[in-house]
Amino acid sequence: MATGRTHRPASRSRGIPEATVARLPLYLRALTGLSERSVPTVSSEELAAAAGVNSAKLRKDFSYLGSYGTRGVGYDVEYLVYQISRELGLTQDWPVVIVGIGNLGAALANYGGFASRGFRVAALIDADPAMAGKPVAGIPVQHSDELEKIVSDNGVSIGVIATPAGAAQPVCDRLVAAGVTSILNFAPTVLTVPDGVDVRKVDLSIELQILAFHEQRKAGEEAAAAADGAHAAAAHRGDSAEQGPDGDVPAVMPA
Amino acid sequence: MATGRTHRPASRSRGIPEATVARLPLYLRALTGLSERSVPTVSSEELAAAAGVNSAKLRKDFSYLGSYGTRGVGYDVEYLVYQISRELGLTQDWPVVIVGIGNLGAALANYGGFASRGFRVAALIDADPAMAGKPVAGIPVQHSDELEKIVSDNGVSIGVIATPAGAAQPVCDRLVAAGVTSILNFAPTVLTVPDGVDVRKVDLSIELQILAFHEQRKAGEEAAAAADGAHAAAAHRGDSAEQGPDGDVPAVMPA
DNA sequence: CTTTGTGAACTTGTTCACAGCT
């Protein structure tokens, strides 16, 4: 069971805090933009603004990677891109399988940013025999019977689950048994995996519920500021306005 | 600019820590499952296992909501479902607009879990005139020209952005100007919003990069354990195996 | 005797502020 264990944090990996790791992709994206515009160097202040964090945090984050900046000048864009890419393991190729080619699976398969940065869709897998052979995003869908073979033949270590909730755990078990050690789960279920396997989840309804909570609080605050003496205290302003919650970071894709 | 400000944490809302808020939807989902199976009461231990967290954390989380349990017995499932729903603001109806009806937007529109819990897709909006009128998930797509009217007519306060990266900021600006105060962003861009507007992001490529980092570390650890000679015993075991990173929580949808 | 609810210890993450390079 994933939960019962004493469980070490999965955090600091080579001394790099998990919170920092979660921000590196953000910095990398901002840097890639600068690189494309041929900007040679950037200060912590500028880069932080582009990534939507504050500069002290960014400098602290970079300090875990080493001293890649030049005092009085800033950071060399190309060099930083390389260092962060290497740190994230993007200098190598990661074959990925997507299981569950419904609306979402197809959207993921079509997501361009996939191929661009180290990841390659090695196979699309679906349980529906009618889907087999049909190309999605130029890749023919394969039947789930082939799952184990596909994973081992391609040396896949990252699997994306985009199946309905009910199928997620069985699919997960098969992926793990076949050798996958990192899973990105889009199904609304808590997956149970053995130690040593990483699971990250992306959950639309949870995100919406968190927004609803804050939305409700905003409304309540307005009411409290106006109306009689219910509960809830003084309407302190200056609430949100930072990307996501501070701690962690999910992942994206355009339409 | 969202970043430059001194910026208060967006955290504790009515004294409920952000980390707790992010877990409430998880508890709610587990409880809904129990409710459907007509389980009357549940202990912190059982519920925690179902939600994939540890029981002390769960009890602490619930303590912020009040004392809804019975010592020696556990929690009343129905009562807890109600309390958490209310806390999250799910007892009211939240009209949502989805902007950008590509592969992903369509997947989101088709996501069932949407309607089930307080959320209702009020409109689908796309910039492509060819899409206008075409029904997706039974809802006719409307052209972006109508965005402002749709938002104000329906009292929409939550917007979902599923456009390509380039369109995200302009769409965001228009949504906010029209009255939206919570945004769920699927585009791979940092959005800049005024104070008082919440943004959460869901970013596939960031999630994959975080997985790649840990994946690489696993490989490196094996190599280190094997040193230069034979590959044998693993270094320290007991790494990952908890859902997502600890701090934060994204959202879901099946295919 | 079982299980909650919670102060207190501890861990992780963020921000400050300034010494140290260039």
Place this chain on the structure above:
DNA sequence: AGCTGTGAACAAGTTCACAAAG
């Protein structure tokens, strides 16, 4: 002079462990 890199202060989040309640 300007900007990085970082120790030290602070804040948030997690876990422990046990008293209080049923």
